[in-house]
Amino acid sequence: MTAVIAAHTRVVGMVRGREIDASASVTLDQDTLVLAWQDATPWRLSLSGIEGIAGGGSSLTVYLVRNDVLELSGDDQLRALGLQLLDRACAMPELTRGLKSLGSSRGTPVAAHDRWFAPLLAARRAVEGVSDPARQVMLLDAAALTQDIQRAIAEIAAIKAPGDPAEQRAVEAALEEEAAAVFTAIESMGLAGDALRGGALDTRIADWRRWVETVRGVFAAADDAWTGIAAELR
Template sequence: MTATDGAPVHVEGIGPATMRVEPERRVVLARTTGRDVEVRYARIVGVAVTRGADGLLVVLHLVNGGALRLTAAGAPESFDAEAARLVADVFSLPELMRGMRAYGAGRALPGSDHDRFFAPLVEPLRALRASHERALGAGATAAPWRVAESVGATRAAAEIRAALGALAASRYPASAPDRRALEAELLDETEPLFAALDELTAAAQRLGVASERDRVAAWRAWCSALGATFVAADRCWAAVLPALNEAPSPRAPR
């Protein structure tokens, strides 16, 4: 993101200023008189953007319980643009794949087994990012946090359990005791992933009922839970590989 010239605004209790959403993850309210007001994103726990007969109203809810109310003071288009930049920033999605070590790595034996294990997470992630981009396209009054509703953590957990069962069955198609033993071992190794998915479900529920005063904080918590889920999946895949490698190859003749 690059800096802009900003937008003229009126800040309740402060007066006229120029609002700039800056790359350093902060909002600067440059005042015509007096000291500028700098609000770093870490201090923002909620953002409300509404459009009424008088134009756009942006309310920044702060961690100390205070709030800043901003309205356009001329050039409403530039205010809309700055508000849209702010919404896109505070409700951005984290980069989830960059820190994963096992996903797609040669030592993690990428292939059909690898893809089957990760599919319940990776495929919904692609849809999530597409929905998020579409939501941000709505501009300043977008509600990008609603995309969290589309992430079915409970469904993903069921699909991962089914995938583990299928992996065990492919190793021991003719031996039910061996198949059950391997499946139990795989489920035991992936327990941290199921715990992370449970927390992701809880975080989504908290986000769903969050008010505008704490919605940004709830979004950050949900994003953190989402990231933790992918980290857990990455580690769990590495943990199940020894058991899969010790079992008969699914391609070996029975």
């Protein structure tokens, strides 16, 4: 169980047109940042409304939607709180939920099915438990994933036409055509990853969310592509 970190801070900023300058105890409750004021009802800010954070040893800046900003200062616990916030806000979601072809190899060689999805499953394992956005992007490198998919296609072609190089090349070309949307999705993921790594801290979490959607797009495209690939292998 994750320890609760409480930071006793001064909070200065602007939220929904309202200026803030007050003391508060700040904690994380599940997916909510809680600011408990001394003489007012606590504020509960959903992590989904936080677009970025930046901080030092005893300060933390929280960038909210609609360009609202909160400056927290005065407690060494703020650094640990910021890391915990990033850890929760940028935890990788389950990437294979809802994929229909992944769990079924009916009517096709099991070896080909497993080989097709192997690069995606390896990518999912690589980022499991990693919450640092820059490291996630590094682990899901678009160029490397493209090469892995191309290698899988070549190996599937060899499964389909063993000992026949000419037929293997023909099968490989057909499979690459079926996988065109996958390569396009990977390219989009790479561009989103570049934007995340080169972006500002005030939009880091928002940029991460956009990147995650492109990652989901890669997995969905690969799942959809298997239908056409399987047809080529029959």
